[in-house]
Amino acid sequence: MSFEIIKRYKTFDGETLFCQHESQSTKTIMKFSVYLPDKIEKIESAIIWLSGLTCTEENFITKAGAQKYLSHTKTMIICPDTSPRGLGIPGEDDSYDFGSGASFYVNATTENYRDHYQMYDYISLDLLKLLREDFGVTKYSIMGHSMGGHGALMIGLKEKDLFHSISAFSPIVNPVECAWGKKAFNGYLGSNEEGWKSYDTCELVKSGAKHKNPILIDQGLQDEFYPDQLLTKNLESIAIELGLDLQVYYREGYDHSYYFISSFIESHIQFHLNYLK
């Protein structure tokens, strides 16, 4: 077993685990949580959940209520932390939207961040290796929320042969066009905006990225970040133009919180289970 179990809790006949392991990509200890359904020996597939700004490996697994819908399936879920931590990089902990808890799931190239903030590789290489070798998983799907919704769409499209299905809650679909994304990409990738495009979902789709299965998005209409940071409509119009099969559900009255996620997590899990069969 390549990881250490820190805490474990029986949940809906299965188990919620909090774990840590050494990441080859980030060269740090990384934390993650998993939910293993009741028949661990029968696990065949995994959903990766990527969380949003300020979150850790804990938010989703304690608040979303996902365990119930996985408990008697052959699918586990794994929820990594949102960045390396405690590296002593100047300014690393100064803001909620950059550095610790805010990796944006890219491979950083700037001097201060390139040694450890290799989160794209952490998700697409290290986590998949762990799932394959320690859990025997052979099929993967990916989903996330906000910054993690950006991560899920972006990684899912770039690694389209690895992931059977992709979904997101309230994703940042066009980071090169919003303040959160510009700050993060500038800090992790430098000032050359051309280099940002390969981590931007809208730009990827413009360049021809597609997926064999429909992509599911849920977006709350009372989400305070919807108009200026998430820019859902940008992706929707590009998808229509270029024939990407995108299903966006706009939800009246819902905001950016886990109360929104918990209300619709069942439909996202069912969506992924359908393609992981």
Next chain:
Amino acid sequence: MSFEIIKRYKTFDGETLFCQHESQSTKTIMKFSVYLPDKIEKIESAIIWLSGLTCTEENFITKAGAQKYLSHTKTMIICPDTSPRGLGIPGEDDSYDFGSGASFYVNATTENYRDHYQMYDYISLDLLKLLREDFGVTKYSIMGHSMGGHGALMIGLKEKDLFHSISAFSPIVNPVECAWGKKAFNGYLGSNEEGWKSYDTCELVKSGAKHKNPILIDQGLQDEFYPDQLLTKNLESIAIELGLDLQVYYREGYDHSYYFISSFIESHIQFHLNYLK
């Protein structure tokens, strides 16, 4: 409206609210959360949830996943904070099991606590008044966890005509016999142990307390507090001896956490809905 809404989140077609109001019993501002099902105007009944040591009005409503099971019913849930706070009483914030976050739901009589720690009255008078006058509720049930399980059993039995049904997760059933209870009752009620008995579920049942409906308890067998603090078997044997209809489910592998509560909350809510019809 006798309360102020601090935050509101659409959840499963209904609304999760965080609120505060002035309590006549504690003479403080008290916070609480509620979940209102989708058709607010049709609400007829309420479940009161009492939380355990260290909790606030937030833990249950964010972690238990209860909203899903109430969303299309005529029943709301209300989750009060676990004590008055910020009173400047010497030692009030010094320990996790006494003072702030640890009221044990009694009416305190000791000098430092009697002016404000009137939590029995807060629950059985103020909260019920609020539910009746602000939400039009006419039927009530009560449940809780650990210290709040003690509160639910104890208040439910003492106010048996007010509450249609009673349930608890991992309750402290015999506080006069465990370290948590002795410390709390000594601090809130003084050293005369005779006076403690009217707040102890086992002692109440010994004195003839009954309820018109069965009482439901779920207890995890890997709960670290089960052997020394919760003492479930004490209540079970008294109930058998005296003919109290008590249904105790011992759950293999489950602990004291919200992962346990979330796994079985559906059955508790269905239990109460059945008696609140």
